[in-house]
Amino acid sequence: MRDETVGEAGEFTVIDRATQGRVQPATTLVGPGDDAAVVAAPDGRVVATTDMLVEGKHFRLEWSTPEQIGRKAIAQNGADIAAMGARPTAYLVALGCPPSTPLTVTDGLTEGLWAEAAVVGAAIVGGDLVESDQLVISVMALGDLEGRSPVLLSGARVGDVVAVCGRLGRSAGGLALLAADRDGAPELLAAHRVPMPPYSQGPVAAGAGATAMTDVSDGLLADLGHIASASGVSIDVSSAALTGDAVLNSAAVDLGVDELAWLLTGGEDHALAATFPGDAVVPEGWVAIGTVGEGGGVTVDGKEWQGSVGWRSFGK
Ligand SMILES: Nc1ncnc2c1ncn2[C@@H]1O[C@H](COP(=O)(O)OP(=O)(O)O)[C@@H](O)[C@H]1O
Numbered sequence: 001m002r003d004e005t006v007g008e009a010g011e012f013t014v015i016d017r018a019t020q021g022r023v024q025p026a027t028t029l030v031g032p033g034d035d036a037a038v039v040a041a042p043d044g045r046v047v048a049t050t051d052m053l054v055e056g057k058h059f060r061l062e063w064s065t066p067e068q069i070g071r072k073a074i075a076q077n078g079a080d081i082a083a084m085g086a087r088p089t090a091y092l093v094a095l096g097c098p099p100s101t102p103l104t105v106t107d108g109l110t111e112g113l114w115a116e117a118a119v120v121g122a123a124i125v126g127g128d129l130v131e132s133d134q135l136v137i138s139v140m141a142l143g144d145l146e147g148r149s150p151v152l153l154s155g156a157r158v159g160d161v162v163a164v165c166g167r168l169g170r171s172a173g174g175l176a177l178l179a180a181d182r183d184g185a186p187e188l189l190a191a192h193r194v195p196m197p198p199y200s201q202g203p204v205a206a207g208a209g210a211t212a213m214t215d216v217s218d219g220l221l222a223d224l225g226h227i228a229s230a231s232g233v234s235i236d237v238s239s240a241a242l243t244g245d246a247v248l249n250s251a252a253v254d255l256g257v258d259e260l261a262w263l264l265t266g267g268e269d270h271a272l273a274a275t276f277p278g279d280a281v282v283p284e285g286w287v288a289i290g291t292v293g294e295g296g297g298v299t300v301d302g303k304e305w306q307g308s309v310g311w312r313s314f315g316k
Pocket residue numbers: 015018019031032033034035036050051080217218
């Protein structure tokens with residue numbers, strides 16, 4: 001019998017096998033499983049995360065400029081730092097590319113990487129460069145909790161309010177337009193090419209008492225599902241609280257697709273989603289979209305969502 005493959009097992013089974021039962025030293029304050037790890041250093045704590053972009057899977061050079069791809073690689077990683085309640089402080093960038101890659105591509109990437117790092121006052125502090133068959137950009141981000149406690153996936157409590165900061169569905173809408181070779185809706189194309197995580201709102205939410213937080217990378221339902229399972233709670237999302245983006249709506253009507261599916265299951269917006277105690281005031285700029293209850297799983301308007309809840313590497 002041949003060995004089971006990664007494609008058959010799926011992303012999260014393979015991650016479980018890579019992390020379960022491994023002993024972490026006492027300096028690992030938060031280990032694998034959250035948006036980022038928190039590691040104790042003799043003189044403080046550092047938040048660390050990594051996310052990789054692969055040509056053809058995460059971006060296409062026909063759809064995005066090298067500068068936009070560089071910005072996206074940094075934004076995706078910075079969002080995971082912000083989702084811990086931390087401020088991104090430094091990035092390392094490992095690049096793989098074919099020898100035939102024009103220097104205009106690597107220079108464009110560099111411009112984008114630095115421009116997005118600069119949004120939070122950070123820089124690229126190191127990296128690696130190797131030959132590979134397609135363009136691969138692997139970023140590691142470090143962050144500073146500035147004295148705050150990290151906001152974990154596991155802290156949501158029954159009675160909490162679920163709130164979101166940042167637009168949802170726009171990246172999925174932009175991707176659908178690019179895939180259909182349709183233009184129009186420049187806002188959606190821009191959102192897909194360069195997500196704009198509300199970095200500073202991670203620390204703001206932590207300061208406002210957020211009990212759990214994540215960034216929306218795979219899709220709202222998929223990512224809230226991680227909060228629900230880590231916290232041992234259920235989450236119900238109100239669809240009425242999500243709709244109202246006229247640009248998104250008209251693109252969905254034009255393409256003849258379900259706008260709600262983009263809002264609930266579209267990935268790569270890198271908005272922040274958090275839970276706050278029911279009696280807390282949700283910070284300015286955050287929109288209440290749901291509630292936390294007993295049990296498990298994520299529902300929409302009290303009903304189970306039919307279909308995929310979001311992006312899965314390897315399609316599972
Ligand atoms: N190969 C691996 N070894 C150890 N931990 C991993 C590995 N791949 C992913 N993880 C961890 O599993 C969790 C889920 O990964 P992922 O879904 O990529 O997170 P995110 O959506 O926050 O980027 C994260 O905590 C990540 O650090």
